[in-house]
Amino acid sequence: MNNHPRKIHEVVYTPDSAIHRPRQMLKEVYNDLLSSGELAWRLMVRNIQGKYRQAFFGMFWAIIPPIVTAVGLSWASNSGILNVGETEIPYPAYVMLGMVLWQTFTEAFNAPQAAIKDAKALLAQVKFPHEAIILSQLGEICFNLAIKLLVTIVIFLVFQAPLHWMLPLSVFPIILLIMLGTALGLLLVPFINLVEDVSRSIEIAILIWFLLTPVTYPPPPDGILGAISRLNPVSPLLGGARGLITTGLLEMPTGFWVMLLLTPFIFILGWLVYRLSIPFIVERIT
Amino acid sequence: MIDLSQTPAIPVTGDLSGSEDDLRIQIKHLSKKFCRNLKRSYVYGLQDIAKEVSGLSRHSRTLRHGEFWALQDINLTIKQGQSVGMVGVNGSGKTTLLRIISGLMRPDIGQVKIRGRIAALIALGAGFNPLLTGRENVYINMSILGLSRREIDHKFQEVIDFSEIEHAIDAPVRTYSSGMKARLGFACAIHTDPDILLIDEVLAVGDFNFRTKCYQRLSDLRKNGVSFILVSHAPSAIRSNCDYAAYLSQGRLVMYGAAEEVMYHYEQDIVFQKTNQAELTSHLIVEKQSTNTPLQIRSIALQDETGLLVDHLVTGEPAYVVAEIEAAMAVENVGINLIIRSLTKPHASFLFLKSGQDVDFFSLPAGKSIIKLYLPYCGLAMDAYSMKFNVTNEGVLYRIQDIVESFKFKVIGEEGIDRCSFYQPRQWIMEDEPTK
CATH class of the missing domain: 2.70.50.60 (abc- transporter (atp binding component) like domain)
Structure with missing residues (x-):
């Protein structure tokens, strides 16, 4: 089968923490990233195909939640049940955009755990670069986001809401938003898998977080909610993306620049925790 | 039970002095702890992760409360082209050892050195998506096993030929029988050009013809220098496919040596441990x-x-x-x-x-x-x-x-338990004159 001699790859497994050999670890990370790209792409295509081959309406299910929220909240706002204050653009379009961005954040936040759950059998049986399942989830999130943004643009046109020429720049806060969500999800991987209470409370935590984040309302200038939203790491990124799309201005510029510096660090930390903890989790969840 | 301390076993560690070139698997003083209590094992898991991330040593020869040794002080060397059968009753640590060798779990003590590409046939067709076609799944499965698209393109026809499912390759995998899935999974795994194959009880599925074909292919691979570890409960499978055998009992490697000899002792133990000696x-x-x-x-x-x-x-x-x-x-x-x-x-x-x-x-x-x-x-x-x-x-x-x-x-008995259920006295005779 294999007549030409090839370089024999050698690997040594020991109980020692990989942290002590940073050079070795960086090399492994590099190799794994390199070899996981193609696999991630395949897994992503597989997941998307699998999902849409079974559902009659396919994409419909991806865009229906933000539309329902937009319709519901607009009705509540119009009838005076809800007072959200002044928004720069028609409220339905505002909510739609905010919801799409928030959903992207939560999808990224849930991505690592979804990836592990999906690939449980695989993790237990085959050694492969574990980055691949995360990358494939991120690919799927971007795919979903693209579709949702298209629908959002249609809604903007319908409500004659303005789109700013700085719109393409919103890709940076969106990338940071996805990175932050993924990083927090990665950091929580050991806890979600090994502490039952954490996995149960995630949904409630997300809901509370949603209510405290200026998604369906503009950032409050003062008060407790205003303070919370300024400390909330999601607000400047979500607001930044929304601002660049609609008005060309970052909603919370200081917060945005802080998060621009912080997010990559949190991301690398999350990645590290994920990488190092997977063998211990695999041992226990399979 | 046979007192293994007295059996003249071949040294439990293979020859370490030889050149490194033909070394494939080298296990030194490997131990692994498990905890049967789920909640506690989760807590230990978190502790271990914390130590791993912070760089503290996990090395400890003492068991935490509720833990036991799933593997203890295993030493084993497997060289290029060697085939090793692994036996032991359920829970003796065979699968744990395979999973550590394949890199899915980390050792707690000792080290495992692997030289070469491993293909693990622990579950055939891991990652097959039932909704996608056989063709799509071959591409996914083989890229999970580490092949690039070009390599898969190159191997694709061989995989299909070997698995004999050309007619169904564009049908969703959920329409396949379990035998067909196993065939496709096996074909994918062996066509990844591995240096080391780990096979865990997977060849029990599939019909007789396909099993024969698999064993034939294993023997060909071995001639090409592929090493393999075969875990099986069928002693005949190990006798006919392996040169060496490793016998695990309660996490310890109690015997390693020529397959025939190890299997003989293993079978004796199996028979006699059920009775009060x-x-x-x-x-x-x-x-x-x-x-x-x-x-x-x-x-x-x-x-x-x-x-x-x-x-x-x-x-x-x-x-x-x-x-x-x-x-x-x-x-x-x-x-x-x-x-x-x-x-x-x-x-x-x-x-x-x-x-x-x-x-x-x-x-x-x-x-x-x-x-x-x-x-x-x-x-x-x-x-x-x-x-x-x-x-x-x-x-x-x-x-x-x-x-x-x-x-x-x-x-x-000189013969294994799986061969004959009673002794038939017999002679074989060839007549001098060929019959016309």
């Missing part, structure tokens, strides 16, 4: 009893052909069962009955031998007499047995004079 005997002396029956059995013993006492019988070898019977007075028409049952297989290996049927009845004078049952070949296969031995008048069971309810003994 202390009960097995070869010479039973019965105390004189104060009953009023004229006949009493005083002893029963096993002897070889030369009349020497032996502590077990050997399948296919001649043997004697010798009984000493004491008569209070001369007794006519004495019949002896022997009932032999397997201790491990309650419904199998049944012998009912009656002296009254085989020969005439015995006439015993007053005093001690010796009656021998000669077995030209011991037809019993390797196992532990219980013999009921009784002395009767005219061979009828309701006129039993004395009885030994259970004489437990063992039979050792």
